[in-house]
Amino acid sequence: MLTVKDLYASYGAINALHGISLEVNEGELVALLGTNGAGKSTTLKSICGVLRPQGGSVEFLGEDLIGKKPEAILKKGISLVPEGREIFTSLSVAENLRIGAFSCYERDRYRYDLEEMFALFPILEERLQQPGGLLSGGEQQMLAIARALMSHPKLLMLDEPSLGLSPTMVDQIFDLIATLRDRGTTILLVEQNAERALRVADRAYVLKTGSMEFSGTPAELESELDIASVYFGGTKDGSGEVTV
């Protein structure tokens, strides 16, 4: 469904990605792991058109996405839940959701979709008229996910959805991700919380300072790689020591 090949990206003089490749098939939940600064967000930004890569290709459903505008890529069916949630703080919860449905608004379907979101996130119905900025971190994350789902994405990309949330809220978010996966939503999940992400993922990639270090199933990864090392940025070499 999504094929990223040999992607290079930089911010001015800083090279953030050195030729990474990854693939997401329809119906899969793929985890993209790595420490802070590894290039995970950069990868997502390159896919959704916020950042123009220096080289490589991004193909989605057989179509080249490089050079397309973010609004055009959304229309192709890729929706991003950005890092830090990026809720419109001065807009009400209802207005945030309405913007989420901007590209595909039909009155009846919109009503139906709203009901579906309220079933998934009952708190949003209670807070419907409140400004997004007044929600708690976890509620904002739910709103960000609901907002992204309003466009009926074929591929949902989540950038560190558990970041900065309380343990119970992290549980809720991962339960939700599992629910979405079970309903057939294709998901590319970026996480630093490798352990939790691997529990729900079909396949996983590990990025390290702009290069792809590993790819495979969670089971393969766990045998190949000390999970703790993912947190600390090192890999287990032959001697069993974590190199940072």
Added chain:
Amino acid sequence: MIGSEFIINTLSLGSLYALIALGLVFVYGILKLVNFAYGEYLMVAGYTLYVLGTFTPIPWWLTMILAVALAAFVSYLTELIAFRPVRTKSLDAMLVTSFAVSVLLQNAALLFVSPRSRAVPFPPAFSESVTVFGATTPVRNILTIVTTVILLVALTLLMKYTVLGIAMRAAADKFTTTRLMGVPANLVISVAFILSGLLAGVVSIFWVGRSASVDPLIGFAPLLIAFIATVIGGMHSLQGAVVGGYVYGLLFNALSIMLPASLINYRDAFMFAIVILFLLLRPEGLIRGGYTEERVG
């Protein structure tokens, strides 16, 4: 009765200043660009009033509609031709571009019309006096207030209850995220410029109406007023611009009344002293607003 006259005059002046500031903030909110060419949209409407009113038999009401429409159109064109190509560069590039557009439009007026001011015909009814609540004031002032109220209500409805308005507010809050939701960047920016030009056009009718003349530099004073009003009210929300405009109008009229005759010539100095106080004591303005400082890239 001096009391009600003061109130009507202040409401009228404040309304005008509120519209002036609002037009500037519409573009600032989304692009974070202080558009120095804003005053020239007002000038474009002024010259339209002059040309159509002097050389054609077009009725005055149609002249006014055309003037407002042309200001909105020129504003839209400047975005399309001048600002859009440099939008992804730096904010500095945009600022310099807005200076260039401003100077270009001024010089066009100097060249094609005249450096001297031109008399603009207005229907006599515009400056006839009426008595409202015991206050005697030109019809123009009442029209300013009424027009402003209608525009503010219409814009509030637009921004609150239409998708376009919600998208504009979202874009002013977080531009890139708004695009990620499928809202076209060019759409919200074009609409912001059109609304900005439209407000400049409406302001022009009342601004030019006060002196009944137009000259190439007529845009400068309104631009300055917009700056001051936004310093007072805050640059980060539409409400701030409106509040700033009315507070500025009130301060201006209050100073005019309270200052002794010997100091009245220094009114602007007092005004700027107050503005500096605002900058020192409340740099974000009276209304803080929710807009972030994200740049459009």
